[in-house]
Amino acid sequence: MRPSPARTPLIVRLGQSFDMRSWQMAGLFAAFALFAVPIMHLALPPDHPLHLSTYFITLIGKILCYAIVAVAMDLIWGYGGILSLGHGLFFALGGYAFGMYLMRQIGRDGSYQSDLPDFMVFLDWKELPWFWVGSDSFVWVALLVLVVPALIAFVFGYFAFRSRIKGVYFSIITQALTYAAMLLFFRNETGFGGNNGFTDFKRILGYSITAPETRVVLFGLSALTLLGTLLLARTLVTSKYGRILTAIRDAESRVMFIGYNPLWYKLFVWTLSALLCAVAGALYVPQVGIINPSEMSVANSIEIAIWVAVGGRGTLIGPVIGAFIVNLAKSWFTVSFPEYWLFFLGTLFIVATLYLPQGIVGLCRKLRAGMKRDRHPLAPAAKGVQA
Numbered sequence: 001m002r003p004s005p006a007r008t009p010l011i012v013r014l015g016q017s018f019d020m021r022s023w024q025m026a027g028l029f030a031a032f033a034l035f036a037v038p039i040m041h042l043a044l045p046p047d048h049p050l051h052l053s054t055y056f057i058t059l060i061g062k063i064l065c066y067a068i069v070a071v072a073m074d075l076i077w078g079y080g081g082i083l084s085l086g087h088g089l090f091f092a093l094g095g096y097a098f099g100m101y102l103m104r105q106i107g108r109d110g111s112y113q114s115d116l117p118d119f120m121v122f123l124d125w126k127e128l129p130w131f132w133v134g135s136d137s138f139v140w141v142a143l144l145v146l147v148v149p150a151l152i153a154f155v156f157g158y159f160a161f162r163s164r165i166k167g168v169y170f171s172i173i174t175q176a177l178t179y180a181a182m183l184l185f186f187r188n189e190t191g192f193g194g195n196n197g198f199t200d201f202k203r204i205l206g207y208s209i210t211a212p213e214t215r216v217v218l219f220g221l222s223a224l225t226l227l228g229t230l231l232l233a234r235t236l237v238t239s240k241y242g243r244i245l246t247a248i249r250d251a252e253s254r255v256m257f258i259g260y261n262p263l264w265y266k267l268f269v270w271t272l273s274a275l276l277c278a279v280a281g282a283l284y285v286p287q288v289g290i291i292n293p294s295e296m297s298v299a300n301s302i303e304i305a306i307w308v309a310v311g312g313r314g315t316l317i318g319p320v321i322g323a324f325i326v327n328l329a330k331s332w333f334t335v336s337f338p339e340y341w342l343f344f345l346g347t348l349f350i351v352a353t354l355y356l357p358q359g360i361v362g363l364c365r366k367l368r369a370g371m372k373r374d375r376h377p378l379a380p381a382a383k384g385v386q387a
Contacts, residue, residue, distance in 0.1 A: 026227055033223030038216045057215050058287055063327045064222040065284040070307040070319030071229050072276035077305070078313035079237050080269050081249030082166070086174030087277050088301035089181050090149040094278030095291040096185075097148060099198035100132060101141035102209070102286060106202045118200070119193045129191040138205060145282045146275060153274030157267045166252075175298055182296035197292025204286055215287070222283045226320070229276055233316050236269075245269060306345065310352045312359025321360055 037052060044051040069091055076082040103117045112121040116128065134140040156177065160170060188194040201209050208214060236242050248255050248262045255262060285291045294300070303326070311322025326348070333341040356363055 068280035072273040086178035089178040090274040090277035091281040092295040094281030098282035100135040104136040149278035185293040312361030318361035
């Protein structure tokens with residue numbers, strides 16, 4: 001007799017969620033990120049055709065962090081039917097929490113050669129605020145990255161889902177929450193650097209943050225985190241919990257009628273999604289070298305939804321593809337045609353909504369199904385006769 005999902009160990013369920021081809025692709029991705037990239041960046045000379053530049057490492061590492069956020073958004077929107085327009089808040093909170101540690105690591109190497117961060121000296125602060133206590137400890141800051149965004153998401157989600165707020169109303173509330181947080185962080189007296197935020201980082205765990213070896217390590221951590229996020233998400237959505245979550249998305253009233261309470265199912269995936277965004281933000285900051293309130297802007301949160309829509313929501317791999325396509329296009333447009341980038345982004349979202357409701361992954365599936373029908377035109381008819 002097959003054991004129940006509740007009693008099956010997590011590692012066994014993880015293996016059952018993927019076929020051999022998926023594991024092979026995951027292994028190739030990990031091998032490329034952990035072995036091929038370091039060799040191509042560190043061992044090969046700059047004039048070698050296979051050499052990966054620092055710009056490439058930084059750009060792809062940044063997009064890997066965005067891809068984690070896209071998968072987190074897909075969990076709540078694609079499988080839970082919860083459209084958030086405020087996930088930039090959790091991404092920025094994770095970045096700010098880890099940015100506090102990076103600012104403390106500067107020490108007396110700053111412009112003012114003070115134990116306080118430069119922006120505090122400029123604003124005539126005499127001591128660290130109470131919430132900065134312990135920020136020089138990597139372990140403590142790692143806990144802040146996980147606990148603070150998850151706690152905020154849990155409290156907000158509990159009251160919102162208990163009140164049965166959903167649809168466009170929930171999206172507007174998340175947008176308002178993020179905008180309010182952005183205005184708060186813009187103020188100098190909050191102790192987070194105001195408009196400029198945190199920048200000019202020097203070290204991480206005692207190592208130079210600009211060293212090529214450090215950048216390769218951060219790249220590898222981002223890749224492994226994305227891979228782990230995909231494995232966790234795949235295990236989650238193929239479990240009994242995932243089936244109940246999609247049922248809540250499609251017919252919440254019917255799920256309540258048969259005895260399930262949607263509150264805890266939605267609250268769990270909402271909190272988990274926020275936690276994943278915070279981890280992505282913590283990986284993003286040391287690679288980009290700056291964090292400021294603009295990461296909480298409404299446009300950034302809307303852009304996250306566009307990544308998922310373009311790639312294909314409810315597919316997990318689709319949001320990763322969408323994050324890469326949109327951000328690579330953004331890198332090119334903002335350099336070559338900066339004034340047209342927002343027009344391109346809006347057009348892309350309209351096209352995806354009207355003509356690609358299932359995104360790029362859905363389009364590929366339709367094309368593949370059409371090719372199979374062309375190769376076997378009598379197969380559907382034969383199935384119908386047999387039935």
